[in-house]
Amino acid sequence: MPARSEIPHRSQYASPELAGELQSGRMAFEEDPRWREFGADSPGEYMRWARCGCGMACLQMVLAAGGQQTVPPLAELGRRAIGYGVYEAEPPEGFGPLIYAGFVEFVADEFGLRARVAAPLELDELAEVVAGEEVVLASVSAEIRTLTPNPERRGGHLVLVLERSRDGRSICFHDPAGDSAENARGVWIALEDFERFYALRGVAVTLPRQGPRSPS
Secondary structure, three states, X not given: OOOHHHOXXXXXXXXXXXXXXXXXXXOOHHHOOOHHHXXXXXXXXXXHHHHHOHHHHHHHHHHHHOOOOOOOOHHHHHHHHHOOOOOOOOOOOOOOOOOHHHHHHHHHHHXXXXXXXXXXXXXXXXXXXXXXXXXXXXXXXXXXXXXXXXXXXXXXXXXXXXXXXXXXXXXXXXOOOOOOHHHHOOEEEEHHHHOOOEEEEEEEEEOOOOOOOOOO
16 A cells, blocks of 8 residues: 555546636536546536535545555446435535445445544544544535635535644645645645644544455
């Protein structure tokens, strides 16, 4: 298995280089030239999963870290996850949040991964967890990408927290919605800065020592 910071990054967009354009609305989701590679059946389905697929992108990273040769496309994972209650099939508004308990069941049944709901998960506990065998899908504000001094909220977006620094003062994460190399992969951040965005909850997943099994 590679070093934690070298775990393959996966974007929640079909074209990661267009993340900033899609997030700002300067480009419509249906204009993403690679949307079909996402596993979506239509531009509308692509938009749904590109908007709320941060958790499925984090799952793709865990599967790749475990050595799975072929990682399912994000939209396919999203559709399969609905059957476990990870998402509402037809959310009443917006695109729907990821339901932690459903995610734990989904990854266990489909991929043989050990996961647990970690809510609440205090900041010092988060740092301790990723110093061991687990990584954490942590709920943060999307404003973490710009390190906004006074974010409007905590939570609402998932990043994959990978490891803790040797001195215990910083953690490293991948952001599936990152719009540049600097804020997408292997991002090191001081705990005191991460705290501004962190909602004190997430899902802890044990990284498999060998490739996780494919679904039967």
